[in-house]
Amino acid sequence: MLDESTVSLLFKGLGETVYMTFVSGFFGFLLGLPVGIVLFLTRKGQLLENRSYNRSLSVLVNVFRSIPFIILIVWLIPFTRAMVGTSIGVNAALVPLSIGSAPFIARLVENSLLEVPAGLVETARALGAGPIQVTRKVLLPEALPSLINNASITLITLVGYSAMGGAVGAGGLGQVGYQYGYVGYNAFIMNTVLILLIALVFLIQFLGDRLSKKFNHR
Amino acid sequence: MIAIKNISKTFRQEKKVFKALDDVSLEIEQGDIVGIIGFSGAGKSTLIRSVNLLEKPDEGQIIVNGKDLAKLSSSELAKERKKIGMIFQHFNLLSSRTVFDNVALPLELDNAGKAEISKKVNELLKVVGLEDKANEYPKSLSGGQKQRVAIARALANDPYLLLCDEATSALDPVTTQSILQLLKDINQRLGITILLITHEMDVIKAICNHVAVIDKGRLVVKGSLEEVLSDREHPIIKQFSISKTVNIPQSISSTLKREPEAGLFPLVEVELNGNILFEKLLSVIYSDYKIPYKLITADVEYLGKASFGKLLLHLQGSPVENEKAIRYFNKNNIQNTIKGYA
The missing domain is CATH 3.40.50.300 (P-loop containing nucleotide triphosphate hydrolases)
Structure with a gap:
């Protein structure tokens, strides 16, 4: 059953899934991290407390979080075309994956920062640190273990999202499983895809836990 | 500044x-x-x-x-x-x-x-x-x-x-x-x-x-x-x-009487408010009034030239002598309470 073409098909799918997960995770953080930081800093009682900024940003984040991912992919097609020139394939999938995960990441980042004891921010202020220094030297380093945990959660979510994208032409294990498993009804391939996805999720969780522990000195 | x-x-x-x-x-x-x-x-x-x-x-x-x-x-x-x-x-x-x-x-x-x-x-x-x-x-x-x-x-x-x-x-x-x-x-x-x-x-x-x-x-x-x-x-x-209350040691408190009796001596709690030095107080009792005494406990602190705190004195002179000491305390505004007789 495991002939050469099946193996290469599965490997290609796995490679594409890993690629989509990590690259869109990276871009998701690029978008979500600053938004999360601003959400935190403009909260009541924080360094840059600003009710209207916080409210508007929060509403925007909530709107994007309410759009089901499968609809977001379709809804973003014109934008995706403008960005990467096509709406099909692995690279096209990066656009909705990044945009879909960014608001989720923003909320996770905000929560991680909330866990940092307020006394530390106060101490930094007493030492004459400005908001940027407080964020760089205190908030982010102190929240790092929690941020890493949240990165694992995000990447695992993205494994699932990318598989969903596979059904509408994004490639990766999702597409292999859908085409060969659902459409062609090849139970073997479908089960192998499942096992590979499970292994990938376990690996991300395992590495995330290790890394988070390494940076946790609390 | x-x-x-x-x-x-x-x-x-x-x-x-x-x-x-x-x-x-x-x-x-x-x-x-x-x-x-x-x-x-x-x-x-x-x-x-x-x-x-x-x-x-x-x-x-x-x-x-x-x-x-x-x-x-x-x-x-x-x-x-x-x-x-x-x-x-x-x-x-x-x-x-x-x-x-x-x-x-x-x-x-x-x-x-x-x-x-x-x-x-x-x-x-x-x-x-x-x-x-x-x-x-x-x-x-x-x-x-x-x-x-x-x-x-x-x-x-x-x-x-x-x-x-x-x-x-x-x-x-x-x-x-x-x-x-x-x-x-x-x-x-x-x-x-x-x-x-x-x-x-x-x-x-x-x-x-x-x-x-x-x-x-x-x-x-x-x-x-x-x-x-x-x-x-x-x-x-x-x-x-108010410093912690001075504890009377068990060996004394068990035999402590409320009223004076022949052969018993007064147990006095003295509070120092900074108006007399601890050493001065003891020397007045011992050298000036010639009253034998036992210092049961003392919780005294020095701040500059003043002493603060509480002590427990067991005066062991004659009733007349002991009375003199109490009068001296009162005259000099040194707070004192007789806790009993032992």
């Missing part, structure tokens, strides 16, 4: 209004150690946090070296804050940084060079006696060691003022004393002015030259340590300075 002028601060929470500071004024001289004592909720924390404007007062001024802090721009204020060190009850060390890097933080904020940072941090760790802990993380340190790291960090910018926000309240008595000694040492060696708040009279007695008592947002008493301690009439000071 530092003048707190008529500051007030009101906190509003939903419908509750809480006046944390009510027209508070205080002057602090260069090189002094000033303590503010008060019960929890009296406003002392708000007061000390007002000095570097972590808490902005609604009214009044904080004048530091001639500058009104509230009028400064945020970058000017940051610059002033660097010259005011602060330590906290819960130390507030960064868990993600080693001891060395925690002390280096203020220097990093100023973009100091690596060599400069390393030199300064090692110097400071020596001052607080933690050279060998440089590469440890805070979680492996004891409370006292953590506070030492925090003190080193507070000194990194060569401040002229150190604010101590309940700095010893989370420490055991022995560690508290060693931290207070370190603060005193820093005050004397480096000439850094210290303003501290506490709810413990022992902390005040250990290192402060001047004291202010805060109650319900107002400074009710201010003065030198001796002045404030001898003002026993003031209800707040009374509450703080």
